[in-house]
Amino acid sequence: MSEVDSKFVGIQISPISFVDEGVEGVLDTLQDRAGINVLMIGTISWLGLKVGRRISWEIEGFPDHGVQAPMALKGGSYLHHRPEYYQNTFIRDTRAHDPEFGDEDILEMVIPEARKRGMRVMPEMMEPLFKYSGHGSAGEVAVPGMVQCMEVDHTGRVGGEPCLYNPDYRKWWHSIMEDHARNYEIDGIMWCNERKSPLDKMISGEAPACFCDHCTRLAARKGLDVETIRRAFDDAHAYFQAARADEEFVDGAFIEFLRLLMANPEILLYERFWLEGNQALDKELYGIVKWCNPDLEFGLNIWNRNHFNPIRKAQWPWHPQTEYADWVKPITYAHQSGQIYHKEMTDFHRSIFRDVSASELTPIMYRFLNLDEAPWDELIQTGMDPDTYTFGQCRDTVKAVKGRVPVYMGIGVDAPRVQADQAACTPDHVYRSVKATYRAGGRGVIFSPNYAGMNLTSLDGAGKALAELGLK
Numbered sequence: 001m002s003e004v005d006s007k008f009v010g011i012q013i014s015p016i017s018f019v020d021e022g023v024e025g026v027l028d029t030l031q032d033r034a035g036i037n038v039l040m041i042g043t044i045s046w047l048g049l050k051v052g053r054r055i056s057w058e059i060e061g062f063p064d065h066g067v068q069a070p071m072a073l074k075g076g077s078y079l080h081h082r083p084e085y086y087q088n089t090f091i092r093d094t095r096a097h098d099p100e101f102g103d104e105d106i107l108e109m110v111i112p113e114a115r116k117r118g119m120r121v122m123p124e125m126m127e128p129l130f131k132y133s134g135h136g137s138a139g140e141v142a143v144p145g146m147v148q149c150m151e152v153d154h155t156g157r158v159g160g161e162p163c164l165y166n167p168d169y170r171k172w173w174h175s176i177m178e179d180h181a182r183n184y185e186i187d188g189i190m191w192c193n194e195r196k197s198p199l200d201k202m203i204s205g206e207a208p209a210c211f212c213d214h215c216t217r218l219a220a221r222k223g224l225d226v227e228t229i230r231r232a233f234d235d236a237h238a239y240f241q242a243a244r245a246d247e248e249f250v251d252g253a254f255i256e257f258l259r260l261l262m263a264n265p266e267i268l269l270y271e272r273f274w275l276e277g278n279q280a281l282d283k284e285l286y287g288i289v290k291w292c293n294p295d296l297e298f299g300l301n302i303w304n305r306n307h308f309n310p311i312r313k314a315q316w317p318w319h320p321q322t323e324y325a326d327w328v329k330p331i332t333y334a335h336q337s338g339q340i341y342h343k344e345m346t347d348f349h350r351s352i353f354r355d356v357s358a359s360e361l362t363p364i365m366y367r368f369l370n371l372d373e374a375p376w377d378e379l380i381q382t383g384m385d386p387d388t389y390t391f392g393q394c395r396d397t398v399k400a401v402k403g404r405v406p407v408y409m410g411i412g413v414d415a416p417r418v419q420a421d422q423a424a425c426t427p428d429h430v431y432r433s434v435k436a437t438y439r440a441g442g443r444g445v446i447f448s449p450n451y452a453g454m455n456l457t458s459l460d461g462a463g464k465a466l467a468e469l470g471l472k
Contacts, residue, residue: 048136333412
């Protein structure tokens with residue numbers, strides 16, 4: 001098979017773009033301007049980054065296409081509701097009610113025109129769906145009963161995200177996947193899991209979860225002493241709160257953290273319990289899609305925090321993920337990533353590593369994470385370099401998957417900025433990211449996170465690179 005015949009040039013795109021600009025117009029633009037042949041359509045979400053217009057318009061203005069106005073997002077499912085698929089969960093009709101859509105089904109709108117152009121369609125879905133900071137969340141989640149699925153923290157307080165062990169929430173995801181796989185002429189599904197573990201939550205200043213009845217019963221069945229674990233998390237949460245409040249530790253915050261783990265090994269036992277359940281959901285969804293239609297591809301969209309956070313990097317090695325994926329997409333949004341890394345490591349510097357300056361630790365942490373980027377004090381304004389960052393992540397991923405699955409790199413095109421002095425995307429960023437991907441052994445690219453937030457002039461950098469590679 002030739003390189004052109006096997007090419008995978010995807011783009012993540014929200015339903016609103018097809019309404020704002022017309023299906024035929026959008027597809028022609030994407031195909032002619034950037035060589036797109038795979039559409040990753042957001043079909044269900046309450047996040048503007050997935051299903052709305054540009055969420056960073058107050059900082060960056062509006063892109064050079066589409067409607068030049070913010071969207072009052074309501075969110076939900078942009079497909080027709082089929083109640084027969086949701087009988088095993090009380091979470092049922094989550095049909096979106098954004099006035100721009102009426103009763104349209106986004107896949108029924110797009111698939112026929114995509115087929116005429118030889119374009120593939122793969123819905124993209126991400127967990128969490130609700131109230132996700134920095135993702136343009138809808139102001140209200142009008143899903144009756146969803147609060148009954150919420151996580152419970154170590155003190156018994158109801159949290160802000162549904163529990164992944166809650167059977168109704170889990171079965172709802174099962175139903176969503178079956179609905180997509182059975183009822184549409186799609187080519188696959190891209191799934192993204194961006195959940196924080198209990199330890200991850202504490203490092204970022206949040207309370208650990210989950211200790212709901214479903215979690216504690218299952219943990220007990222696995223032989224875990226839940227009350228001892230809960231007390232261990234009381235100590236752990238107290239440590240992180242004290243560290244972030246600059247309270248003094250005689251031997252420093254890092255040594256105190258090691259003492260915490262040695263005195264409370266249950267923290268790591270529960271961390272493993274949570275991680276196994278989290279990964280099991282990915283496997284279940286893979287299996288459901290394959291059972292419904294073995295020809296559908298199931299791709300994993302992998303959080304960039306998995307290569308910026310040393311704990312997450314240890315938790316999520318590539319090899320096991322290749323057992324329940326047909327391809328993987330590491331997120332590498334070069335221009336945005338300086339700020340993402342900065343935010344990630346700031347939480348460590350406010351807690352475990354607070355006794356070492358960020359400037360001192362950054363080159364060492366770069367060695368641990370196999371990065372080679374700008375110094376700490378320049379990172380937000382500079383961003384990361386596609387020729388080192390995108391190339392390096394692609395190279396490392398290709399090496400780690402050992403040929404089991406293709407690597408399609410997630411190329412950031414105008415990924416939203418959160419501060420005015422943050423590095424902005426340019427056509428050159430996109431151009432060099434594409435070239436770096438194929439130079440490092442990647443088999444394809446997915447332009448992300450959402451066409452509605454991209455400038456066409458930025459996408460021109462992709463078109464230029466793909467033309468030079470003979471893929472456009």
